[in-house]
Amino acid sequence: MPDWFPDSSSRLSEMHQQFLEMLQDGRHMFDTATSVVLAGGDPETIRDDLFTTDQRINKTEQSLRREMVVHGTVHGTSSFPALLVLMSLTKDAERIGDYAKNIFGLARDGANMPTGSRLHELTEIRDRLSKMLVRAHGLFQQQDEVAAKTFIDDAVELQRQCESEVSKLFQVEDRNVAGEVLLLRFFKRVSSHVGNIITSIVVPMDKLDFYPGVPESEQ
């Protein structure tokens, strides 16, 4: 039966759906860009797909912003907390796409990547992060607080690992590690943004982007 009198929640759900599409696109960009930088394929083969997806993310973000203004205007102050959260989330989702572009830039500019076990370690981090992006999608739909806390712990652990790897790379003298350092930094940032998205499930609006249980020095 059609809903003749939809309330504010139905439109908000649709906006959340659009945000999830942004997140899905971000994951696609991340997977595509990292596969080229780590497997050493021709960056030109993914350029069009990557930039088309990025444009779609940007357009969805802009469209969501317009819809948020309309939603806030029509439904008034009661809608503001949800809209402010969504505004922050879309920014995080958009940044994931941006970092995927930066990763693509590493491949395009021919950044040196390690081989052997070191490459395997980086690929393992990439795989974990890619799975986290998929998990984040499902978690946001389910709004599962327990799973969200586990997710945040995983994100923090991954960020710490990236930081630690970068520190170790500063000691390396026998090869060019600039590309590797940047890639790890980008992994950390992607992990941070997807973690920010999941904080919206467990923390109040003013604590958004701050991980519960993590020391202030690490926030």
Next chain:
Amino acid sequence: MTRPRFETVFRLLLVFALLYAFLVAINLMGSSIKAMGKDTAGGMFDGISNPFAALAVGVLATVLVQSSSTTTATIVGLVGQSGPNALPLATAVPMIMGANIGTTITNTIVSIGHVRQGQEFRRAFAAATVHDFFNLSCVAIMLPIELATGALQKSSVWLTGILSGSSSGAEFESPIKAAVKAAVKAIVNGVESFGLSGQITAVITLIIGIGLTFVCLAYITKNMRVLISGTVERALNNALEKSAAIGVVVGILITIAVQSSSITTSLLVPMCAAGVLSLSNAFPIMIGANIGTTVTGLLASMATETTAGLSIALVHVFFNVIGATLFFTVPALRRFPIRAAEGLAAKAQQNVLWVVAYVFGVFILIPMLGYLILQSVK
């Protein structure tokens, strides 16, 4: 949070009940003036026989109650009563035009909320005043023509004749009116049960009628706004970058649903301020709101004693539909309100005194002085 289904049903029933009460209020107003007798009420509208004074009264009354729906419904009620005390149609026409001007003050006030935000205020103020300039221009063009030819009156009386099967302004009966009359009789009996009679009863029931009209419209708007907020949001999202025709339709439908053009036009101001809706896309929605608001008068005419109520309601429809057609078909006219609003907004951004001078001058000082001067030279 999802709205429970019972709340939706309750609000819908409430709206129907309020609509009925609104019709009762309109009929009560008319019957009260009729009951006042010729001596008391006969001179009531003599003071506004000058069309420009009537225009000023329309502006001031609407500014005062912040609702053109209330003003037009009251005018329809006063025109549509039977007997010698009815507000003459010729006097009511400029009053209806004045109500159109007066109603635009609401979104202008809404735009002032953005006054500290430079460009944002400029866009908000332009969005608010484009409606003002459109309505002022319509009156500037159509009032002189109406005074010279009486075209609006004649055509509405002609159409009333066709719709009601009588062009004489005679009384006509409908089942709705019978149901309304029963309630009116009950209210009058209720007032008389306090031992009151004659003109005192008439004055009290007139006050009840005016108050009830205002309250009913306010609560119809409030409930409908809650009920259709999701639909309004969808419609506005669709109208953001669509054609002018869609904008007009969206404006008409939202305004009919919420029974308030001010609500529709005020929603557009923050959207324009944020830059998500352009002035040229907001303008058709506002014109649609002007047309949509005429439904209130048509509803009110269902409760009036004579077909003259329908005639003045149709004048309101014709005035707004012709105005919209004129401004959409003549490109120069269409550009004028937008350019004027942008020009004024630029001045207002530079100096806030422009805002004060504009709002006070157009909506209060000029109508008031105009009314007083015209009264003194009568």
